[in-house]
Amino acid sequence: MIRLIAVAGFALSVATSTQAMTPAPIPQPDGVIAQIALACGVGRTRVNGVCVARTTVRQTRRAVRRCATGMTC
Secondary structure: OHHHHHHHHHHHHHHHHHHHOOOOOOOOOOOOOOOOHHHOOOOEEEEOOEEEEHHHHHHHHHHHHHHHOOOOO
C-alpha cells in the first residue's frame, strides 16, 4: 500500500512538472528542410526523374561491371 502511494505521488509530481515547462522553440531557417528521395517512399530512390527500387540500382551496377569484365552481357 505504501509503494502504491509512493508511485502515485511520484507520477503526479512528474506529470505536473512537465506541464509547467514551456516548450523550447525549434529554429528552422529557410531552406534547411531537404526532401529525401523526392517522395519516392521507403526503399526507393529517384534515378533520372523516375522512382526505382534500390535493389534495381544495385543489380544494374552489377550487370554493368560483369559486362565490362568480359562476362555475358
